[in-house]
Amino acid sequence: MKHHGVHDRGLLLIGLFKLGKSLLFFCLGIGAIHLLHKDLGDEVMRLATALKFDPESRFVSLLLDKVDLIDTHRLRQIGFATFAYSGMALTEGIGLLLEKVWAEYLTLILTISFLPWELYELVRRPDWFRLGLLLINLAVLGYLIWLLQRKKQAAVLQE
Incomplete structure (x- = not known):
């Protein structure tokens, strides 16, 4: 609650947390859109190499198996869902900051x-x-x- 220009610290903290989530999910949505029409397996291998993971490792193989399940339609759905969640978190965060x-x-x-x-x-x-x-x-x-x-x-x- 406001008392003479003082803001509720709890709402401020929660609002900032929500804004951070909004930014994270917005970036994930941008990433999903960026990956449309790309070979996800190639992208995983490129990322694994850049991060110095062994391309033959169990982790990379598991990741490759999972991305094989993601088609363009699913990637669009993921992008839409992350943008929607980002918008909701942004609305929450701004509303909470404004108390x-x-x-x-x-x-x-x-x-x-x-x-x-x-x-x-x-x-x-x-x-x-x-x-x-x-x-x-x-x-x-x-x-x-x-x-x-x-x-x-x-x-x-x-x-």
């Missing part, structure tokens, strides 16, 4: 909606990265619930 209540509710709803998928992924393939993402989103969720309840109580007291 708009609609952005707090939007972020709350979106965070809740992704929790089942995050839990499923964590159970399916547990690792520290997935656990970290889940914990960050639970912290965001907890903070937003607390903040919205506090605002609601303040509004009731002003009546």
Whole structure:
């Protein structure tokens, strides 16, 4: 909440996090568009060589098997989805930085909606990265619930 020009640090932090996610997914979308009409296997081999990976390694072979499943249509879908997610995160981030209540509710709803998928992924393939993402989103969720309840109580007291 704002008090005499002071911004809520929690909303600022969450908003900056959302803007960072927006930038990341925008770059991923650009990458997907850049790869349209290219041989993904050649691109993987070029990247593996540039990063000094053994082209015969198990990791590179696995990656080559996975990119063989991606056709132009799927790559367009990936690009569209990453741009859409980037736009949503940008909207959340700007709204939170401006301390708009609609952005707090939007972020709350979106965070809740992704929790089942995050839990499923964590159970399916547990690792520290997935656990970290889940914990960050639970912290965001907890903070937003607390903040919205506090605002609601303040509004009731002003009546």
